[in-house]
Amino acid sequence: MSLERILLGLLREPASGYDLKNLFDRSIRYFWAAELSQIYPTLHRLLKRGWVRRRRAASARGPDRKVYSLTGAGRQALREWVAGEPKFGDERFAYVAQLFFMWELGDFYRTLSFAKTLRTRFADRLGELHEIKRSRFESEAGSVEQLSDDEFHQYLTLELGLRTIAARLEWCDWVIAAIENRIAAKPHTDGATKRRRK
Amino acid sequence: MSLERILLGLLREPASGYDLKNLFDRSIRYFWAAELSQIYPTLHRLLKRGWVRRRRAASARGPDRKVYSLTGAGRQALREWVAGEPKFGDERFAYVAQLFFMWELGDFYRTLSFAKTLRTRFADRLGELHEIKRSRFESEAGSVEQLSDDEFHQYLTLELGLRTIAARLEWCDWVIAAIENRIAAKPHTDGATKRRRK
DNA sequence: GCGATCATGTAACATGTTACATGATTGA
DNA sequence: TCAATCATGTAACATGTTACATGATCGC
Numbered sequence: 001m002s003l004e005r006i007l008l009g010l011l012r013e014p015a016s017g018y019d020l021k022n023l024f025d026r027s028i029r030y031f032w033a034a035e036l037s038q039i040y041p042t043l044h045r046l047l048k049r050g051w052v053r054r055r056r057a058a059s060a061r062g063p064d065r066k067v068y069s070l071t072g073a074g075r076q077a078l079r080e081w082v083a084g085e086p087k088f089g090d091e092r093f094a095y096v097a098q099l100f101f102m103w104e105l106g107d108f109y110r111t112l113s114f115a116k117t118l119r120t121r122f123a124d125r126l127g128e129l130h131e132i133k134r135s136r137f138e139s140e141a142g143s144v145e146q147l148s149d150d151e152f153h154q155y156l157t158l159e160l161g162l163r164t165i166a167a168r169l170e171w172c173d174w175v176i177a178a179i180e181n182r183i184a185a186k187p188h189t190d191g192a193t194k195r196r197r198k
Numbered sequence: 199m200s201l202e203r204i205l206l207g208l209l210r211e212p213a214s215g216y217d218l219k220n221l222f223d224r225s226i227r228y229f230w231a232a233e234l235s236q237i238y239p240t241l242h243r244l245l246k247r248g249w250v251r252r253r254r255a256a257s258a259r260g261p262d263r264k265v266y267s268l269t270g271a272g273r274q275a276l277r278e279w280v281a282g283e284p285k286f287g288d289e290r291f292a293y294v295a296q297l298f299f300m301w302e303l304g305d306f307y308r309t310l311s312f313a314k315t316l317r318t319r320f321a322d323r324l325g326e327l328h329e330i331k332r333s334r335f336e337s338e339a340g341s342v343e344q345l346s347d348d349e350f351h352q353y354l355t356l357e358l359g360l361r362t363i364a365a366r367l368e369w370c371d372w373v374i375a376a377i378e379n380r381i382a383a384k385p386h387t388d389g390a391t392k393r394r395r396k
Numbered sequence: 397g398c399g400a401t402c403a404t405g406t407a408a409c410a411t412g413t414t415a416c417a418t419g420a421t422t423g424a
Numbered sequence: 425t426c427a428a429t430c431a432t433g434t435a436a437c438a439t440g441t442t443a444c445a446t447g448a449t450c451g452c
Contacts, residue, residue, distance in 0.1 A: 001438080002292040009299035018403055031294040038440060040405055061449040062402030075302070082300045083308065086315055087292035094200040094285035096229040100355045101207035102280045103348040104273075110281065111351065117284055144376065145383060150301040152380065153309065157298045160369050167365035171358050178342065182350065185343060199410080216431055236412060238433055259421040260430035 002087065003034055003042055008051060008078040014069035016057075017043055030129060030161040043068055051077055112179045119172035126165045133158055200285065201232055201240055206249060206276040212267035214255075215241055228327060228359040241266055249275055310377045317370035324363045331356055 010023050017039045024034050046052045051074030057065045070078075095118065102111050137147065137155050147155060208221050215237045222232050244250045249272030255263045268276075293316065300309050335345065335353050345353055 002290070002295060003439080006295050006299075009295070009302070016403075017405090028295070028298065029288075031289065031291045031298070033288045033290070033440095035441065036403090037405080037407095037442080059402065059448085063404070063446090063448060065403070078299065079302055082296045082302055084296075086296060086312060086319070088319065089290065089292060090227075090231045091229065091289065092200070092231070092287065093229045094287060096355050096358060097200060097204050097207070097226070098280045098282075098284060100226065100229070100352055101204075101276065103351040104207070104277055104280055106347065108347075114284060121284070121286065145380070149304065149306075153301045154298055156373050156376070157294050159372070160294060160366065163365045163369050164362060167361045168358065171361050174357070175354050178354070182343070201411080214431075215433090231412095233413065234431090235414080235433080235435095257420085257430065261418090261420060261432070263431070 002032075003038065004046060004051075005078055005081040006032060006034075007039070007042060007046065008070060008074050009082075011052060011068060011070045011074070014067045016065045016067050018065070030125075030132075031157065046074065050074075108179055108183050112176065112183070115172055115175045115179065119169065119176065122165055122169045122172060126162070126169055129158065129162050129165065133162065200230075201236065202244060202249075203276055203279040204230060204232075205237070205240060205244065206268060206272050207280075209250060209266060209268045209272070212265045214263045214265050216263070228323075228330075229355065244272065248272075306377055306381050310374065310381070313370055313373045313377065317367065317374065320363055320367045320370060324360070324367055327356065327360050327363065331360065 006028075007020060010020055010028075015023065017036060020039055020043075021034070021036050024032065024039075043052065043054075047054055047068070051071055052068045053071055054066055054068050057067045059065045099111070099114065102114065105111070133155075137144075137151070137158070144152070144155065204226075205218060208218055208226075213221065215234060218237055218241075219232070219234050222230065222237075241250065241252075245252055245266070249269060250266045251269055252264055252266050255265050257263045297309070297312065300312065303309070331353075335342075335349070335356070342350070342353065
């Protein structure tokens with residue numbers, strides 16, 4: 001459902017399934033991902049529903065491309081979706097669940113190294129997002145006020161990604177400190193005294 | 199896959215499918231949700247695999263309960279999962295996608311009210327989490343150091359939820375200010391001058 | 397020639413939701 | 425008596441992933 005609308009949104013300019021996959025990977029991967037094997041059938045569905053039209057085009061290399069573009073009905077469907085209530089799906093974070101049950105291991109050094117791994121990942125992700133922000137929204141000399149309407153909206157969402165990950169990163173530091181504290185406070189507790197790991 | 203392990207984790211004390219659903223709703227809903235229709239078949243699978251055992255028990259009211267408890271193999275599977283690498287699944291946020299494409303409406307008042315709706319929802323959620331924190335981790339006089347190992351781990355995850363939502367809430371305020379700014383800067387732009395909404 | 401990239405798709409599987417089916421007990 | 429809660433499940437559908445299938449062209 002959401003994927004359909006997102007494809008419509010990405011089809012502001014005509015694009016093939018392959019192009020759309022690249023748009024996902026390059027521009028919106030911080031809040032949505034999709035595989036080609038999901039994109040192709042979804043495009044067929046949109047076509048059947050009259051929300052996109054399709055034409056063949058020769059490719060510079062490789063087989064013929066099938067280029068999709070938005071119809072009036074498609075744009076209408078997109079507008080209704082963005083104009084509707086915010087769609088909340090519930091979030092599922094396996095790594096949070098792992099941490100939640102990690103007391104089972106009875107080894108705070110494990111929890112510590114888990115937190116450090118998380119920290120590295122979040123730091124990497126934050127770096128990527130900063131890079132996107134720099135290249136897309138700060139290359140032009142002007143500040144936020146100079147952005148076009150679409151750039152402005154895209155900037156808002158990017159900033160959400162940035163702030164969310166920054167918060168998680170800070171949380172990692174807080175967790176690491178809290179665990180080190182706890183280890184220092186009672187170092188030789190439960191049956192895991194032998195396992196020292198950085 | 200994750201749901202299986204989470205059920206094992208929740209089965210520290212014997213519980214029925216119905217009980218587990220309540221545990222989801224009451225204790226870990228801020229990072230994972232599950233429906234009864236998914237819990238029951240998953241428990242059957244765990245049973246077949248020898249990770250849980252099952253016994254019948256009379257119910258105070260309603261039909262007989264089927265109470266599941268962890269086997270040694272089940273505990274082992276749980277341990278392997280928590281000891282493994284952090285599992286990242288990619289996050290999908292439909293409301294972020296809606297915002298991303300909202301320039302299509304060409305009406306900043308719509309974007310503004312969308313942001314305000316988000317703000318309300320996040321504020322509600324933050325309140326719920328604060329309530330959980332207060333009731334579960336601050337009722338005892340002691341501070342973080344006094345928590346048992348399992349409570350400590352649970353506290354870490356709750357704090358992640360809290361900080362993530364707090365960051366989103368701050369982002370909402372920033373967005374609202376940014377849009378109001380933009381509206382003030384160029385109030386009568388694109389074809390939407392007639393639509394004034396609070 | 398070989399691997400990367402271009403390009404489109406199908407099939408099998410995994411995961412999760414909504415709706416349906418059944419029936420007991422308790423309190424307003 | 426009627427709604428809520430207790431209690432277990434199935435079926436149909438929606439969504440998403442991984443693996444497989446096919447084949448061209450470009451640069452090394």
